Amino acid sequence: MFAPSIGVPEDIANANSTACLAAHLAQAAARPVRIAADMGDSLGRPATVTAHATGRAVRVGGAARVGPVLHLDVPR
Secondary structure, eight states, X not given: OOBGGGTBOOOSOOHHHHXXXXXXXXXXXXXXXXXXXXXXXXXXXXXXXXEEEOSSOEEEEEOOOOOOOOOOOOOO
16 A cells, blocks of 8 residues: 555555556466566665466565564453
């Protein structure tokens, strides 16, 4: 989601958009397509999402580095 008006200038990584783009390109080219989308640079969190689309399926992948973990004390 890109929503600068509510403070979201760029997603760090968006697999949904990458999958949709790959599916569209594969359909337009009438052949399987592999793409890599680089994102998150302006947030200081560069990410790459990969996608491989055929006429019947889209496979999306990537890698992640887990940052700090925040534990919340939730009353039960």
